[in-house]
Amino acid sequence: MPKLSMSMTEGELAEWLVPDGAEVTEGQVIYTVESDKSTQEVEAPASGVLKQVGKVGETYAVGDTLGEIG
């Protein structure tokens, strides 16, 4: 869960925009986070195969793992 604003300590994984196991490229928007009443798109930090870890609708603390790209 990225820290997207000064006041953010946790966020809700709103939606996965790519399926589990899909090939993603760095910079591609792969999921959205809802925090502080706004929804943010988050880009893949690297290229590779996405393994989803986080569940949609769950709230995670900043720093928690939402997925792995390998």
Added chain:
Amino acid sequence: MATHSLDIGISASTLLEIYRQIARIHEVDDAVRKGLSGGKFVFTYWPLTGQEAIPATLSTLLTDDDYMVTTYRGLHDLVGKGVPLRGLFAEMLGRQDGVNKGKGGSPHVSHPEVGAMLTTGIVGAGAPIANGLALAAQMRGERRVTVVNFGDGATSIGAVHEALNMAGVWKLPIIFMCQNNLIGEYTRIPKYTASESFVDRATALGFHGERVNGNDPVEFHRAMSRIVADVRDGKGPYFVEAMTLRLGNHSGLSDNVYFTSGELEEGRKKWPVSATRALLLESGLASESELEAIEQAARDEVADAIEFALASPVTPASDRYNDLFADESVVPRRGSYPVRKDKAAPTGGETAKMNLVEAVRDAHDVALGLDKSVYLLGEDIGEPAGGLFKTSLGLGAKYGDDRVRNTPIAEQAIIGCGIGSALVGMRPVAEIMFNDFVGVCLDQLSNHAGKQRYMSGGATTVPMTVRTICAGGVGGLGAQHSQSLEAWLLHSPGIKVVYPSTPIDAKGLLLSAIFDEDPVVFIEGMAIMYSIKEQVPSGDYRIPLGVAKVRREGTDLTLITYGAFVSRTLAIAEELANEGISVEVIDLRSLMPIDYHRVLTSVKKTGRAVVVHLATEFCGLGAEIAATINEELFRDLKAPATRVGADYLPIAYSADIERAQVPGPDSIKARIREIMNF
């Protein structure tokens, strides 16, 4: 390089260098965004996106010798000033190899090697400090220029106004770089100001200002070349309103929803990163491959910096006590009570009879004579007044207005100026007329003077002295001129506090304070400014900070005090001796460092302790000392250690109320008798 280029009013090499800096800033911004969104980095970011051209252009006009101050939204300024990216990324990640050992982080970067002197997290607070840097350069006859960056939002804060006024009156070699990104945090113009131009703030204060397009490197470079040259030539300060647009949010990565989508779209079209690139190509000043090489070099530099930063260890907890003071043992810690050697004032030499005012004046005279970096500043301290209490009378005539400097009535500007000059090795002695006025400049004292050594990981220090009068306990000065506020200062890490009780001590302690490597607040009790006269040694002598003195030996009870209450409690001790109570009186002399060693040694002997101070008893220093005594000597005590201070009330004008509010002979004796009969 293309051979057929248009003349657009800037040389190809300059514009290419500006673009090289823009590219570096952009790659840093981009990497931070990616690192944050990917979860690799976790820190607070204040995006600079859209403002890249301002520091990139300035980088071609300034050198490492020029000073720069910026704010938490200042990553672009730091990159442009030349802070090495490895140390910068390591700092943002709180790592050991950060330029500030990971103790400051992104909002508090300093790297004096390249003139990046201070980054503040407090809006507008950099402006008074930048004045001090500029003053140091001016006093030393150097041709350095100081640039202080702040946003349009900072124009609303008093510190900026105070700094502008001081810079104007002293014609300081400083550029106030207002990066007008059209929004103050989350509130837009004109919701927070009715001003149509921030430049007017400078013209109202008697110096020049100019609005320039900060997003157009060609126009900005043309204007800034002239302005930097003028300021360097001593033509006085300059206010630049650099028009730009903040494309990102106030903090973090979420969208900027405070501008309309049309405004943002327009802003993105004029984004200096792509606009400068396009200009270079269209004008034929650079080829596509040249630009790609610049961009690749920036990407490589950033990638290397991130790899370096991530490999650097997180600054360990074991490093936490260093870099607060020059001497780590000064940091108060449970169980750590260092033994410091006393050094008495010299005897047998030449002396003169002085009261405390004269002793302070003599200390000033000695310090000014010893070291050219010492200067005094404060309200009315120069000629002709010589200070409200005459503590610098005649020194202005002897050392000149430059070194005994009258200031505007502006405490933030005074303390900020002291801090800035101290950052570059001056030894300012600032006067804040009354202790109560410390509240007016507490941000400068607490957030900046006290914390700067720590936030910079020891890269910068603030050897400044602040003298102030505590007028309480005299009567007739009321609620706003009578407080003894040492507890405020002691509660804020990094500030030393000295509170002398005699003329001999005042001189020796003040000289130690002036030549100390840390900020020291020196509180003079008005009650003893004139009443105690003694033979004070001539010349230079230093009484060490952090060494308490047993003023009267006793066996039944230790009375711990400081300032005006030393002489008062010594008289009380004589009276109690007639009742058969033997009181040992300890004068702390300095409160930070505090001499717990001598306090605990005495109380171990007597088994009883009472702390007496003029300051409010509730949450006062007495409570802290009593708690330490009770913890450390529980088994040796015949009664709990306790304290006597003022009532938790503003000081009243009524003489009857004031007498009852503050500790007096009756209340002190009563508490001592209670403890003796516990």
